[in-house]
Amino acid sequence: xxxxxxxxxxxxxxxxxxxxxxxxxxxxxxxxxxxxxxxxxxxxxxxxxxxxxxxxxxxxxxxxxxxxxxxxxxxxxxxxxxxxxxxxxxxxxxxxxxxxxxxxxxxxxxxxxxxxxxxxxxxxxxxxxxxxxxxxxxxxxxxxxxxxxxxxxxxxxxxxxxxxxxxxxxxxxxxxxxxxxxxxxxxxxxxxxxxxxxxxxxxxxxxxxxxxxxxxxxxxxxxxxxxxxxxxxxxxxxxxxxxxxxxxxxxxxxxxxxxxxxxxxxxxxxxxxxxxxxxxxxxxxxxxxxxxxxxxxxxxxxxxxxxxxxxxxxxxxxxxxxxxxxxxxxxxxxxxxxxxxxxxxxxxxxxxxxxxxxxxxxxxxxxxxxxxxxxxxxxxxxxxxxxxxxxxxxxxxxxxxxxxxxxxx
Ligand SMILES: [Fe+2]
Numbered sequence: 001x002x003x004x005x006x007x008x009x010x011x012x013x014x015x016x017x018x019x020x021x022x023x024x025x026x027x028x029x030x031x032x033x034x035x036x037x038x039x040x041x042x043x044x045x046x047x048x049x050x051x052x053x054x055x056x057x058x059x060x061x062x063x064x065x066x067x068x069x070x071x072x073x074x075x076x077x078x079x080x081x082x083x084x085x086x087x088x089x090x091x092x093x094x095x096x097x098x099x100x101x102x103x104x105x106x107x108x109x110x111x112x113x114x115x116x117x118x119x120x121x122x123x124x125x126x127x128x129x130x131x132x133x134x135x136x137x138x139x140x141x142x143x144x145x146x147x148x149x150x151x152x153x154x155x156x157x158x159x160x161x162x163x164x165x166x167x168x169x170x171x172x173x174x175x176x177x178x179x180x181x182x183x184x185x186x187x188x189x190x191x192x193x194x195x196x197x198x199x200x201x202x203x204x205x206x207x208x209x210x211x212x213x214x215x216x217x218x219x220x221x222x223x224x225x226x227x228x229x230x231x232x233x234x235x236x237x238x239x240x241x242x243x244x245x246x247x248x249x250x251x252x253x254x255x256x257x258x259x260x261x262x263x264x265x266x267x268x269x270x271x272x273x274x275x276x277x278x279x280x281x282x283x284x285x286x287x288x289x290x291x292x293x294x295x296x297x298x299x300x301x302x303x304x305x306x307x308x309x310x311x312x313x314x315x316x317x318x319x320x321x322x323x324x325x326x327x328x329x330x331x332x333x334x335x336x337x338x339x340x341x342x343x344x345x346x347x348x349x350x351x352x353x354x355x356x357x358x359x360x361x362x363x364x365x366x367x368x369x370x371x372x373x374x375x376x377x378x379x380x381x382x383x384x385x386x387x388x389x390x391x392x393x394x395x396x397x398x399x400x401x402x403x404x405x406x407x408x409x
């Protein structure tokens with residue numbers, strides 16, 4: 001190579017570098033234009049949180065302060081590798097009133113084509129600061145064991161609610177499902193209450209899908225409840241629903257609307273439970289709703305539920321009914337049944353999720369035909385392990401101690 005060529009080489013390389021930098025710069029700019037500047041300005045207000053998990057799909061939800069694309073990156077590792085877009089919408093207020101409604105933008109991304117019983121990493125990417133890496137796990141087949149957690153009445157005392165959430169995470173890891181017995185918030189009409197609920201629950205709900213029941217404290221906020229939660233649309237009002245997970249069927253009833261014989265909800269529950277009982281893939285049925293059929297707590301039991309719904313639970317071999325409303329733990333069952341391994345429907349009150357705790361009411365206990373003396377005025381949650389025909393229930397307080405346990409089939 002001649003001397004003159006050597007002299008020109010650094011200048012040529014420098015020119016190439018400048019051109020390359022300029023070209024990449026243009027490309028990055030065009031990407032920004034394509035993705036819209038607002039993409040990078042949006043802040044996540046709530047979530048991400050998980051909904052509607054199945055063997056091959058899941059829904060990821062979050063709320064942003066302004067419009068932005070609904071995009072999630074996901075994959076088998078933190079490298080993700082796949083990206084999927086969804087829809088955004090705002091929650092509409094009822095037309096016949098002046099009820100408040102969230103101003104944020106709701107995002108819903110459905111991820112399909114997943115493998116059963118598989119953990120995936122995911123991240124919301126279409127915002128100023130992408131969400132932290134989180135994981136979800138798809139439902140297993142009917143032969144695989146699974147774990148779900150039940151709690152409720154989280155309203156009012158936020159520090160106590162946080163203790164329960166922390167106890168669930170430290171005690172159970174990442175439950176496959178979370179069932180909530182209702183009264184998630186102090187008032188369903190107060191937006192700040194929903195803000196607090198999602199802030200406290202986010203560490204849990206980013207990895208475990210939530211299936212909530214509608215409580216009396218959510219009244220006035222049905223549009224917000226339905227707006228924030230992507231739930232099975234197999235009912236009239238959208239506030240009661242059912243789904244299958246593994247070898248089990250879950251029915252979530254709304255005790256704030258008519259459930260008595262002849263009502264739409266009763267007829268639906270009757271058909272739903274009958275179908276579940278005759279389904280060869282279903283070994284267990286669990287129910288959740290807010291007001292308890294049987295209770296020795298402050299509110300006591302509910303005669304209309306005993307008259308209308310309990311016969312359906314008995315006829316269709318429902319294993320466990322979970323309720324809240326009374327802010328304590330209580331296990332109720334036919335006193336004739338084995339305390340450690342009861343056959344027949346067990347009725348649990350699990351309302352120790354943060355609301356002011358209640359003591360036992362002697363009169364309500366005397367009127368409770370299913371009282372067996374298992375009552376705790378403590379913050380707690382229920383952990384339920386399903387493995388084939390076996391159901392193992394352990395109830396933990398926030399110190400990590402077991403306050404009740406039993407097995408059933
Ligand atoms: Fe309640």
